[in-house]
Amino acid sequence: MVDRLSVQVLRRAGVPVAKVAQQVRVSPRSVKRIAKEPPVASLSPGPTPPSRGAGRPSTVEAFRPVVAELLATDPSLPTVEVLRRARDRGYHGGKSALYDLVKALRPRTVPPLLVRFEGVPGEFSQHDFGHVRATFTDGSFEQVTFFVSRLKYSRWAHVIETLDEKVEALVRALLAGFEGFGGVPLAAVFDNTKTIVVSRTAGKPDWNPTFGQVPLDYGFSALLCTPRRPQEKGTAENLVGWVKSGFYKVRRFADREDRRAQLAAWVAEGNTLRPSRATGEPPAARIAAERERLRPLAIPARDYALHLPVVVRTTGFVEHAGIRYAMPPETVGLPATLLLYPDRVRIVAKSGAVAEHPRTPPVGTASYRPQDRVSRLAAVHGERGQLYLKRQAMLELGPPAEALLTEWVHRRGYHWPDQVEALHALLMRYGPVPVLAAIERALADHRYHADAIAWLLRNETPLA
Numbered sequence: 196m197v198d199r200l201s202v203q204v205l206r207r208a209g210v211p212v213a214k215v216a217q218q219v220r221v222s223p224r225s226v227k228r229i230a231k232e233p234p235v236a237s238l239s240p241g242p243t244p245p246s247r248g249a250g251r252p253s254t255v256e257a258f259r260p261v262v263a264e265l266l267a268t269d270p271s272l273p274t275v276e277v278l279r280r281a282r283d284r285g286y287h288g289g290k291s292a293l294y295d296l297v298k299a300l301r302p303r304t305v306p307p308l309l310v311r312f313e314g315v316p317g318e319f320s321q322h323d324f325g326h327v328r329a330t331f332t333d334g335s336f337e338q339v340t341f342f343v344s345r346l347k348y349s350r351w352a353h354v355i356e357t358l359d360e361k362v363e364a365l366v367r368a369l370l371a372g373f374e375g376f377g378g379v380p381l382a383a384v385f386d387n388t389k390t391i392v393v394s395r396t397a398g399k400p401d402w403n404p405t406f407g408q409v410p411l412d413y414g415f416s417a418l419l420c421t422p423r424r425p426q427e428k429g430t431a432e433n434l435v436g437w438v439k440s441g442f443y444k445v446r447r448f449a450d451r452e453d454r455r456a457q458l459a460a461w462v463a464e465g466n467t468l469r470p471s472r473a474t475g476e477p478p479a480a481r482i483a484a485e486r487e488r489l490r491p492l493a494i495p496a497r498d499y500a501l502h503l504p505v506v507v508r509t510t511g512f513v514e515h516a517g518i519r520y521a522m523p524p525e526t527v528g529l530p531a532t533l534l535l536y537p538d539r540v541r542i543v544a545k546s547g548a549v550a551e552h553p554r555t556p557p558v559g560t561a562s563y564r565p566q567d568r569v570s571r572l573a574a575v576h577g578e579r580g581q582l583y584l585k586r587q588a589m590l591e592l593g594p595p596a597e598a599l600l601t602e603w604v605h606r607r608g609y610h611w612p613d614q615v616e617a618l619h620a621l622l623m624r625y626g627p628v629p630v631l632a633a634i635e636r637a638l639a640d641h642r643y644h645a646d647a648i649a650w651l652l653r654n655e656t657p658l659a
Contacts, residue, residue: 254469255290255296255561262288262293263300270302313498314347316481317488320380321345321370324360324388325435327443329454337451343438344372344547349481350471351376353437354462356455362405363501363535365390367408370496376490382416392419405501413493433541443464500534507531510569513542519558520552523568524574558627561591568623582612585619592627595634602643609643617645625652 198219205215206226216223258281265277274297278290286293308468310343321427330336340359345352353375357364365388373379385391392400400419442461448454467479474481482590505513510517515533522531526544541551556562569589575581589596603611622630633651637643 196236196237199229199232202229203232203234229569232564242512243505249575252515253292255286255292258284258288258293259296259300263298266301268302274298306632308528314462315488316348316376316485317490319347320372320376320382321347321384321385321434322372323386323435324357324365327439330447332447339443341438342368342372344369344375345434346380346478346482346485349485350474351466351478351482351485352399352434352462352599354442354458356458360388360390362390362403366406366499366501367496367593368535370413370492374412374496376489377486378491379413379415382418383410384418384420386420389419390651408502412419414490414500448571454526467531473547495583497537500536503533505531505533505542509543509575512561515540518555518562519560520550521563521571522549522550523567524570539541556627558631559593560590563627582615586615588622589615592622592631595631595638596636599634599643606643614645618648620651621649 197494198221201219201223205218205630206212211598212223212226219226221229225269229565261281261284262277265272265280274294276294277297278286281293304578321389322342325337325341325343328336329339339356341354341356342365343352343354353372355368355371357368369383375485387400390405391406393403394401402417406417442458446457448457457573466482468477470476471478476617480612503515503517505659507513507529508521509527511524511527513522513531513533514520515535520540520542521535522542526546526548529545531542534574535593536554538554539551540554541549543549550564550567552564572584575584586600589600602610603609603614618630621633628653630648633648633655636651637647640647
């Protein structure tokens with residue numbers, strides 16, 4: 196439009212066509228045409244004057260009403276379907292010409308206005324899982340899952356690596372983030388991960404009951420991004436992308452410990468030194484105002500237990516994550532609640548019976564309290580049943596005990612029931628850890644008799 200204005204001004208001043216064409220760098224023919232057009236009143240491009248198209252008339256123009264009708268009926272109709280229906284009505288022209296016509300006639304979809312909201316101190320925190328490939332200095336790599344949390348007002352962040360995306364990993368990471376913040380905000384915003392929302396009924400979320408207990412215990416509102424509304428989850432997605440691009444993808448690590456140490460230092464630097472692009476100042480400059488509004492954690496993260504519904508199986512165990520925890524025989528078949536702490540479990544049966552175990556047993560995958568072995572034997576009827584229960588207790592010690600039992604079964608001169616009885620007595624007296632160590636030493640010396648294990652325990656192991 197500036198060039199058109201120049202042409203008109205110069206021609207009105209009497210400058211020859213050739214001179215105008217040279218100054219404005221257009222053809223003399225264009226100068227003559229522009230000079231005849233209405234005066235330029237705005238620098239915004241106006242409608243292009245109609246011109247006669249070169250060549251034969253377009254075949255697709257005759258089908259403009261047909262395409263307009265199809266798109267008016269269904270604006271989202273795929274272009275390839277418009278082409279098919281047009282051919283059914285006699286269109287024999289090219290595909291590209293009709294595609295251009297569809298593009299010109301299809302109603303334009305106006306995206307919803309993207310609203311960026313800012314939180315006030317202590318109001319919102321955002322949380323999400325991320326996955327990335329971390330590279331070591333030797334060129335190898337490892338797939339890493341991490342959980343990132345950030346306060347909306349101050350931009351104070353917390354990042355922790357997790358083993359998976361299961362509900363316990365989410366809850367432990369979330370509480371660690373709250374402790375890193377210095378308290379609990381009014382609302383925590385999450386994506387619609389299946390860890391939190393197991394399904395939807397009539398458009399409303401069906402919460403994972405284990406996760407749903409956490410907002411109740413700590414007094415915050417759990418908010419979800421609306422499904423199929425990407426503009427609402429953009430900030431959370433950017434949060435994950437910030438960790439990926441700012442840390443994992445640009446660094447190399449000697450090992451896992453080095454990676455976690457570098458991650459902690461990087462997060463600390465971002466919280467205290469680097470200005471946030473959103474606020475123009477480091478999060479540390481705003482965190483004091485934020486913490487004045489955060490509420491203290493009602494339960495320290497290390498003392499928080501997840502509530503899991505379980506049933507005491509007919510074997511007298513409650514099983515979780517591949518570990519079996521012994522319960523009193525009278526609780527078999529009863530529903531119970533497993534309280535899962537970071538380092539222990541507490542199982543409360545419907546009858547009121549309670550059993551507490553370490554989260555991971557010192558030996559094998561079955562956990563017993565001192566009284567459990569005695570009560571289980573008393574609950575089994577018959578010598579044969581008791582014998583096989585003792586044998587099973589031996590196998591639960593792990594592969595060395597299985598190798599020893601195999602020798603007893605297949606070697607001549609060994610009566611395995613007697614050997615099992617003797618070893619079980621040692622297990623009751625010394626405990627599983629010393630007995631397993633003695634079995635390993637006996638196998639290394641090719642001494643398979645229970646008397647050899649008893650000698651090792653008497654001479655090298657104090658009583659438990």
